[in-house]
Amino acid sequence: MKTLVVDNGGYSIKIGYADGECRTVPNAVFKSRTDRKRAYISDQLDELNERTGLFYSLPCERGYLVNWDIQRQIWEHLFTGYQPSETRIALSDPIYTVPAINDYSGEILFEDFGFSAVHKSAAPRWIGCAAAAVSSSNRLCLVVDSGYSFTHVVPLLDGQILQSGVLRIDVGGKVLTNLLKEWISYREINMREETYVVNECKEDCCYVSIDFDIDMKISRLKNETNTIRREYVLPDFRQNMRGFVRNPVREKDDLQKVSMNLERFSLPEVLFKPNDIGIDQLGIGEAVVESTKRIHEHLAPGLLQNIYVVGGSSLFPNFRQRLEREVRSGAPDLYGVGLASIPNPITHAWTSGAMLAKSDELPGGFMTRTEYLECGEDFMLEQRFLEFNDDPDYAEYLTNKLTKATSKSDDAFVQSTN
Amino acid sequence: MRSATRGQRDEKTRVVDASVRFMRQKRQRDALENDNFHEDPHANIVLQKNVPKFEEEDMPAVKRRKPSTPGAKTELGRRKKLESKLRFRRKFTALHEEYNQSKINDPEASIKGYQAYEEAAAPPSTVPPRKFCGVCGCFGGYTCIRCGTRFCSIECREVHNDTRCLKWTC
Ligand SMILES: [Zn+2]
Ligand SMILES: [Zn+2]
Numbered sequence: 107m108k109t110l111v112v113d114n115g116g117y118s119i120k121i122g123y124a125d126g127e128c129r130t131v132p133n134a135v136f137k138s139r140t141d142r143k144r145a146y147i148s149d150q151l152d153e154l155n156e157r158t159g160l161f162y163s164l165p166c167e168r169g170y171l172v173n174w175d176i177q178r179q180i181w182e183h184l185f186t187g188y189q190p191s192e193t194r195i196a197l198s199d200p201i202y203t204v205p206a207i208n209d210y211s212g213e214i215l216f217e218d219f220g221f222s223a224v225h226k227s228a229a230p231r232w233i234g235c236a237a238a239a240v241s242s243s244n245r246l247c248l249v250v251d252s253g254y255s256f257t258h259v260v261p262l263l264d265g266q267i268l269q270s271g272v273l274r275i276d277v278g279g280k281v282l283t284n285l286l287k288e289w290i291s292y293r294e295i296n297m298r299e300e301t302y303v304v305n306e307c308k309e310d311c312c313y314v315s316i317d318f319d320i321d322m323k324i325s326r327l328k329n330e331t332n333t334i335r336r337e338y339v340l341p342d343f344r345q346n347m348r349g350f351v352r353n354p355v356r357e358k359d360d361l362q363k364v365s366m367n368l369e370r371f372s373l374p375e376v377l378f379k380p381n382d383i384g385i386d387q388l389g390i391g392e393a394v395v396e397s398t399k400r401i402h403e404h405l406a407p408g409l410l411q412n413i414y415v416v417g418g419s420s421l422f423p424n425f426r427q428r429l430e431r432e433v434r435s436g437a438p439d440l441y442g443v444g445l446a447s448i449p450n451p452i453t454h455a456w457t458s459g460a461m462l463a464k465s466d467e468l469p470g471g472f473m474t475r476t477e478y479l480e481c482g483e484d485f486m487l488e489q490r491f492l493e494f495n496d497d498p499d500y501a502e503y504l505t506n507k508l509t510k511a512t513s514k515s516d517d518a519f520v521q522s523t524n
Numbered sequence: 525m526r527s528a529t530r531g532q533r534d535e536k537t538r539v540v541d542a543s544v545r546f547m548r549q550k551r552q553r554d555a556l557e558n559d560n561f562h563e564d565p566h567a568n569i570v571l572q573k574n575v576p577k578f579e580e581e582d583m584p585a586v587k588r589r590k591p592s593t594p595g596a597k598t599e600l601g602r603r604k605k606l607e608s609k610l611r612f613r614r615k616f617t618a619l620h621e622e623y624n625q626s627k628i629n630d631p632e633a634s635i636k637g638y639q640a641y642e643e644a645a646a647p648p649s650t651v652p653p654r655k656f657c658g659v660c661g662c663f664g665g666y667t668c669i670r671c672g673t674r675f676c677s678i679e680c681r682e683v684h685n686d687t688r689c690l691k692w693t694c
Contacts (some may be wrong), residue, residue, distance in 0.1 A: 164559050167616040206623030244667075274644045281556045288555070292687075322663060368661050371530070381653040384557075385551050387646040396647070498673065520541040 107223070109463040110188050113198045113229055113456040114177075115516075117279065117418065119252030120456035121184055124196075124463035128456045133186065135163040135176055141298070147183045153402050156343040157358045160302040169255030169256055170200055174210050178218065194223040194472055196463050198455060201228045201258060201272060204360040223472035228267065229455035230258070233414055235265030235469050237446070237456030246408035247446070248427070250394060252377065252419035252453075254279040257390055257399045262407050265469050268405075271397040275387050276378050279419045283308055283375050285383065289373075300480075303349065307364070308337050308373065311352050314424040315371035316431070325368040335367045374422045380431065391432025398437070410437055411444040416451045451482070545672045659683045 113120040115133060122128040131149040138144070140158030144152050165177035203209070215221045230249040237244035250259040256278045261271040283305045290297045290304065299305050304480070307358055315321045325334045340362045341349045376382060378389040388396055394413065398406040410433065416428055426445055434443045448454050462468045538547075620641070657664035657676035664674030666681065671689050675681045 162559055167559070168557065170616055172616050172619065201645065202688070204620060204623075206619040206642050259646075269640070272640075272644045273646045274641075275646045280559070284556045284558060293660070326662065372656075372661055377647075379651075381649050381651075382656065384553055384653070386648045388649045392647045392649055392651075 107192065107194055108188075109194045109196055110185075110221075110461075111196045111459045113232075113458055113459060113461055114171070115198075115253060116164070116169045118452070119180070119184065120453050122456070122460070123188070123518075124460040128453050128460070130452060133165060133177065133180060135339065137161045137163070139291060148180050148258045148289065150183070152285065154348060156390070157302045157341075157347075159299050162301065166255065166278075166324075170204060170255070172206050172207060172210075174208075174214070175422065178214055181214070182217070190219045190221045193221060194225065195221045196225040196459055196468055198229040198232070198459070198471075199226040200349070201230065201260060201267065202269075202360075212478060212482075216475055221475070222480070223474045225468050225472045227469050228260075229242075229459075230262065231265055231267060231417065231457040231469050232455050232462060235263030236262050236461050237412070237414065237500055239462065239465070239467055241426065244305045244412060247412040248397065248409040249392065249416065250390065250420070251416045252278060252390065252415075252417040254418060254423075257377065257393075257417070257419065261397055261401055261405070263405065264378050268401055271401040271409075273388070273393045273394055273397050275390060276385060277377055277387075278417075279305075279308075280418070281385075282312075282376060285376065286312075286369065286373055288413040289369055290364050295362075297364075303340060306341075306348055307366070309421075310349065311336060311338055311366045311370050312373050312422055313371055314422045314428045316424055316428060318371070318375060318495055321371050325371075327385075329448075331412075332367070334370060336370065337363045338366050341386045373482045374419075374425070377419060377425075379426060389432070391429055392436060394433045395436035396431070406437075407441045413443070413445045414448060414454070415445055418452055419444060420451045421476075539669065540671045548671075658688065 111120075111122060111124050111128075117133060119133045120128050122132050126357060127434050129149075130153060134148065134155070136146040136151050137160070138146070138154060138156065139156075139161070140156060151157070163176050163437065165171055165173045167173070171177055174440065197211060197215070199211075199321050202208060202343070211226065215224050230251060234247055234367075235248050237247050243265050244280045247262050249258070249262065251258045251260065256294050257275040259271070259275075260275040262403060263269045283301060286308050287297055288303065290307075308473045320351040321334060324332060326332075335354055339350050339352060340345070341347055342362070351366075376385075387393075397408050401409065413429075413433070420426070430443055430445055437443060450457070459468070555565050568639040579653045622683050624639075624642075655664050656662065657680050658673040659675055659680035662680075664676045664680075667673070667687060668675060668681070668684060673684060674690065
């Protein structure tokens with residue numbers, strides 16, 4: 107039986123058979139200002155050339171699925187071509203259940219689409235389980251997921267989320283795009299209705315500063331001595347479907363452009379210093395250190411040595427370097443800091459899920475249609491897909507696991523020194 | 525700088541108090557969570573038959589799969605119920621706050637982990653925020669005495685006075 111793996115993100119869906127290719131498509135329905143009759147569902151956006159004044163309808167808000175009718179519409183479109191009745195589906199879920207938000211995914215997947223079995227767990231669990239399955243040196247890992255809605259720091263042991271160390275920073279790609287829209291609109295030209303274009307501008311121009319003060323100084327220089335200033339030429343949707351970056355030119359031309367100077371690095375800076383724009387929270391680097399402090403001290407070194415950086419916002423140039431530097435300076439000197447190399451931060455959760463599906467090691471396994479019809483969604487939530495546990499016995503269980511994990515890594519240490 | 529304010533004393537000496545400043549900052553922060561800065565361009569076109577409303581137009585004729593189990597009747601009924609549930613849309617923050625309010629006096633709530641969302645919120649940083657010019661984005665060494673916005677130079681102060689100062693407060 108085939109397994110369809112779906113990493114259902116707030117901005118994009120990563121979808122494909124476990125043994126096949128992964129497609130990344132928007133998790134949104136678009137409407138264009140220019141064409142009021144047509145709505146573009148997810149990848150149908152490819153059929154729209156003039157992506158100006160796009161309006162988004164998103165199933166997720168702050169990373170949680172709240173608009174189920176929109177989500178079903180997108181799934182309906184994407185699941186065409188897969189045979190649900192002969193397919194199991196593995197769907198990513200939020201890290202914790204927010205009880206205020208109803209979860210209709212079971213009902214939709216079983217009753218609307220007729221999947222034969224459903225698996226759900228948080229995307230960081232797929233990453234943690236897959237890492238641990240590859241090598242026992244990865245039993246501990248720390249997932250830093252900087253996505254569209256927010257950024258999460260998630261410590262895991264054997265693919266189990268250590269809840270006390272989970273931290274969320276309310277800054278992700280969306281906040282950055284909105285902020286850039288605001289800056290450009292105030293400083294240059296009104297782009298408040300151009301979310302799509304400004305998002306591309308962000309992706310094309312911005313980078314994470316390694317030395318913020320120096321970059322600030324350079325950005326104040328005039329003419330050629332300013333090595334940061336660029337122009338972003340906006341798409342005209344005739345010759346250029348996407349905008350492009352160029353060095354500032356003296357000669358006048360008719361192209362419409364915005365100047366990108368300190369915006370280039372001040373924007374991603376917000377990920378590392380949210381309180382610069384009034385969001386009173388730790389930055390990513392500080393949050394990683396804080397997370398490991400909240401976990402049993404024996405586990406901190408293992409976590410810091412095995413950091414998995416994923417999510418679209420981690421694609422800014424220098425992101426990993428800056429993160430490593432901040433964690434290095436905030437963590438105790440004795441501990442090593444290591445970032446796992448990840449070929450594609452956007453699809454990594456999907457790839458991990460697909461790997462686990464192929465070897466039948468998805469945490470918690472699948473719930474079959476029969477089980478669902480007998481027990482309903484409650485069974486699915488409470489018995490099989492528990493993400494965290496407040497049971498007092500859990501503490502003891504975890505302590506046992508910890509001692510095993512640390513003694514194992516001690517053994518490994520002894521062996522490697524011999 | 526003094527000369528700039530002369531002649532317009534009345535308007536320009538109005539000082540915005542801390543609570544208004546706080547509200548303005550909160551509004552700016554909330555705006556960053558918007559999915560669109562502008563509204564659905566066609567949401568107001570409702571009653572024309574040839575231009576269907578956004579949701580209805582796209583709410584697909586959900587392809588009805590033949591119920592495969594003996595409990596077909598109940599399943600169909602359940603699906604209808606589901607359909608109406610799905611159309612019920614609420615803002616995340618509204619749902620969340622409502623739920624928390626309802627649980628505040630519930631002694632069992634604490635063991636259900638419902639506060640996980642709040643508990644996971646990253647705490648404040650110990651490093652104080654830096655100050656940036658509200659106009660150009662440089663480090664801003666000066667503060668507007670009326671609204672509290674930062675600025676870096678006389679030029680930026682002028683721009684601020686002409687464009688944003690106090691306009692944000694209403
Ligand atoms: Zn300035
Ligand atoms: Zn002012």
